[in-house]
Amino acid sequence: MIMKKTKVLSLDHHSEASILETAKSVFLKRGYFGTRMQEIADAAGINKAMLHYYFRSKDKIFEAIFRESFNCIFPKILEILNSDEMLKQKIQSFFSRYIDTLLENPHIPGFIMHEIAHNPERLNSFFQQHLADIPKKFIKQIKDEIDAGNIIKIDPRQIIVNILCLAVFPFAAKPLIQYVLNLKDAEYKNFMNDRKKILPEFVIRAIKT
Amino acid sequence: MIMKKTKVLSLDHHSEASILETAKSVFLKRGYFGTRMQEIADAAGINKAMLHYYFRSKDKIFEAIFRESFNCIFPKILEILNSDEMLKQKIQSFFSRYIDTLLENPHIPGFIMHEIAHNPERLNSFFQQHLADIPKKFIKQIKDEIDAGNIIKIDPRQIIVNILCLAVFPFAAKPLIQYVLNLKDAEYKNFMNDRKKILPEFVIRAIKT
DNA sequence: GTCTATATAGGGATAGAC
DNA sequence: GTCTATCCCTATATAGAC
Numbered sequence: 393m394i395m396k397k398t399k400v401l402s403l404d405h406h407s408e409a410s411i412l413e414t415a416k417s418v419f420l421k422r423g424y425f426g427t428r429m430q431e432i433a434d435a436a437g438i439n440k441a442m443l444h445y446y447f448r449s450k451d452k453i454f455e456a457i458f459r460e461s462f463n464c465i466f467p468k469i470l471e472i473l474n475s476d477e478m479l480k481q482k483i484q485s486f487f488s489r490y491i492d493t494l495l496e497n498p499h500i501p502g503f504i505m506h507e508i509a510h511n512p513e514r515l516n517s518f519f520q521q522h523l524a525d526i527p528k529k530f531i532k533q534i535k536d537e538i539d540a541g542n543i544i545k546i547d548p549r550q551i552i553v554n555i556l557c558l559a560v561f562p563f564a565a566k567p568l569i570q571y572v573l574n575l576k577d578a579e580y581k582n583f584m585n586d587r588k589k590i591l592p593e594f595v596i597r598a599i600k601t
Numbered sequence: 602m603i604m605k606k607t608k609v610l611s612l613d614h615h616s617e618a619s620i621l622e623t624a625k626s627v628f629l630k631r632g633y634f635g636t637r638m639q640e641i642a643d644a645a646g647i648n649k650a651m652l653h654y655y656f657r658s659k660d661k662i663f664e665a666i667f668r669e670s671f672n673c674i675f676p677k678i679l680e681i682l683n684s685d686e687m688l689k690q691k692i693q694s695f696f697s698r699y700i701d702t703l704l705e706n707p708h709i710p711g712f713i714m715h716e717i718a719h720n721p722e723r724l725n726s727f728f729q730q731h732l733a734d735i736p737k738k739f740i741k742q743i744k745d746e747i748d749a750g751n752i753i754k755i756d757p758r759q760i761i762v763n764i765l766c767l768a769v770f771p772f773a774a775k776p777l778i779q780y781v782l783n784l785k786d787a788e789y790k791n792f793m794n795d796r797k798k799i800l801p802e803f804v805i806r807a808i809k810t
Numbered sequence: 811g812t813c814t815a816t817a818t819a820g821g822g823a824t825a826g827a828c
Numbered sequence: 829g830t831c832t833a834t835c836c837c838t839a840t841a842t843a844g845a846c
């Protein structure tokens with residue numbers, strides 16, 4: 393964002409994007425307050441001064457990374473929940489696609505949950521802007537199915553929260569699950585992949601009349 | 602732990618226990634790296650020097666608090682899962698008692714999940730010591746019910762994880778849920794209370810043959 | 811036990827040479 | 829653009845008077 397004009401002339405392998413990618417891995421592992429600019433610089437193979445030259449401040453880097461992480465997750469949710477699929481099909485799509493996304497970005501749920509809980513001042517406006525009324529259409533769809541007698545009488549919001557729980561929690565609590573079930577990384581991944589098939593069946597059995 | 606002999610003579614209202622309680626609220630709100638000794642001291646109405654006098658270091662306080670938080674949650678889980686109740690009754694007990702516990706300590710899940718993910722060096726030994734083989738008996742119980750044809754064929758570990766998801770996630774992700782569903786604190790609490798009844802029914806419908 | 815003052819270190823950010 | 833050196837502030841921790 394600084395010296396935009398000369399950027400294309402840079403012959404160095406440390407592009408702004410690649411540094412940001414490195415910074416992302418550090419922030420997602422350590423959280424905002426646990427992250428040291430020095431550690432980012434070391435991991436990126438540059439020095440602190442360069443970090444500040446590119447991004448000005450720790451806050452600016454964090455904001456870019458949070459935005460990117462958020463956009464990696466939530467638009468996809470929105471897209472699925474607002475599609476025109478039938479409820480059953482939609483639930484299947486959601487778990488399948490969402491778990492795939494999280495398998496590729498396993499640290500994002502924990503990162504977002506922690507930062508929104510521990511750093512709310514920084515993020516309040518951001519969330520009010522992007523999260524309001526996400527599930528309106530999906531709630532309506534569930535309500536209609538209830539009225540049609542296809543699923544049991546239940547607060548639609550509870551179903552939505554349950555679906556989110558089942559999809560997201562095992563990623564946010566990955567180390568805990570691995571301890572409790574004694575899973576190595578590969579076994580954990582298999583376990584999560586199985587859930588793409590198990591979870592839709594689980595939810596649909598739970599709510600169908 | 603220091604000056605134990607004179608402790609009973611202390612006429613001051615700042616007991617070691619009450620300071621620890623204050624420290625707990627700060628650590629659970631801010632996380633380890635976000636916590637400042639100054640903030641604990643201010644909240645407890647003492648000064649930093651006294652904090653160090655009582656507890657020696659930030660790490661020592663953290664360790665005590667983590668241990669306490671952990672013990673507030675996991676023995677209870679263990680107790681329920683290892684009880685002799687029938688499966689259906691056990692699932693009901695679990696959700697009811699566990700959600701009650703979490704409503705009184707809503708920050709603990711997020712705290713433990715974050716610290717174990719971001720601070721693993723500090724906690725590895727602790728967890729290996731306390732978490733191994735927690736659900737052995739419960740898994741056996743589910744297996745027996747499957748063999749008896751009372752519940753569907755499914756990896757018992759998946760059921761356990763689902764139960765944990767449904768109980769814990771809404772607390773770990775409290776701010777997120779409140780944003781998405783537009784819930785004030787009181788509404789959120791009602792929403793969680795409803796889940797004590799909804800979740801056992803949800804899970805049992807999902808797995809019964 | 812409690813306070814003030816201070817030692818010591820670490821981290822974010824900048825200055826300025828090249 | 830890149831580096832070294834450094835500023836400045838904050839945070840943990842301790843010394844020492846009372």
